[in-house]
Amino acid sequence: MHFIALALIVCCSVSFSWANEWGYPDLDSNQDEPFPKWGGLCDSGKKQSPINLHVKGALKGEFDSLRFENYDEHQKNLRMVNNGHSIQLSGFDHELTLSGGALLQDFVVEQIHMHWWSEHTINDIRYPLEVHIVHRNTIYPNMTMAANFKDGIVVIGVLYHVSNTPNEAIGSIIKSLGAVKSYDSMNKPVLVADSLAVDDLVPSVESYFTYAGSLTTPTCAEAVTWIVLTETFPVTLDQVNEFKEIEYDQGKQLHNNYRELQSENNRAVVLVEQPEQRSGAAGLTASVSLGLMTLILAGQKIML
Ligand SMILES: [Zn+2]
Known part of the structure; x- marks a missing residue:
């Protein structure tokens, strides 16, 4: 009886310590750390993420438009x-469905x-913030199952660039951040006070990189179709610094939580652009102006 109890304690403490074992170097304290x-597939995998995405050298792709259902719904019960390891949002009122594109x-x-x-x-340019919208293939009942298959998961990656303009959607998330920052409140979900539509976190989806990769945290399962948007959203450094204050241990702040770049290993990285933006040099100029225009309009919308 004692032996069983002991085995149970040993077993649970091992799994407990494993769950908390992996982490990131504190680059604010020592940038050379x-x-x-992280072990397993994280070290041995050949289709790992993240990678550097080059416009030059990417394969040109053309697919149907991506389709988003319910992303514009304002979420009232978001946790x-x-x-x-991060700040995570879940508890969507409606099923948010992504289809189309190469999916x-x-x-x-x-x-x-x-x-x-x-x-x-x-x-080769790093951005101050990256939001991951993690999707599960509906043919699998849960994330654990989905992680076993190469078509199991789609993550939309949205990069944010430094600006003087605070980002309204990120601001809504930051408003509730105080309640979860401390180590004592770790793993205790709180209701997000502001209502937020997932759409508010996503800029134009007309142009994106897509490639087959992995989760960027253990188990590093190679089950992810990545969709990394080329259009970025503005965020201020003050806003990003709010996230850097969350604690992962008593008195220890999570100053950075990005994984280092992984080898591309000759994988196909496809750059998808809308057809009207792909008609030679004139088309490129037009697309750049259109991008600027969108940015200006988006900026105005945010300032309003
Ligand atoms: Zn992530």
Whole structure:
């Protein structure tokens, strides 16, 4: 009887420590601290994420438009949790369904979380914030199952660039951040006070990189179709600094939670752009002006 109890304690303490074992180097304290090895597929995988995305060298792709259902619904019961590795949102009132593009099935949003600084880089440039909208293929009943299949998960990655203009949607999330920052409140979800539509976190989806990769946290399952948008949203450094204050241990702040870049290993990285934006040099100029215009309009919308 004693032996069983002891075995139980040993077993549980092992799994408990494993769950908390992996982490990130504190680059604010020591920028040369190496990224730790996380073990398993994280070290041995050949289709790992994140990677640097190059416009030059990407394969040109053309697919149907991505279709988003219910992303514009204002969420009233969104929960936020500090899980010690990120800030995560879940508890959507309606099923948010993603389809179209190169996707063969429907995918539903499971959770949204952020990384500060960005995990993906575009043309070797790192951004201050990356939001991950994690979707599960509806042919699998849960995330654990979905993680076993290469078509199991779709993550939309949204990069945010530094600006003087505070981001309204990120601001809504920050408003509730105080309640989950401390180590004592870790893993205790709170209701997000402001109502937020997932749409508010997503800029134009007309142009994106897509490639086959992995989760960027253990188990690093190679089950992810990545969709990283090329259009970025503004955020202020003050806003990003709010996330850096969340604690993952007594008195220890999570100053950064991005994984280091992984080898591309000759994977196909496809750059998808809308047809009207792909008609030679003139088309490129037009698309740049259109992008600027969208940015200006978006900026005005935010300032209003
Ligand atoms: Zn992530």
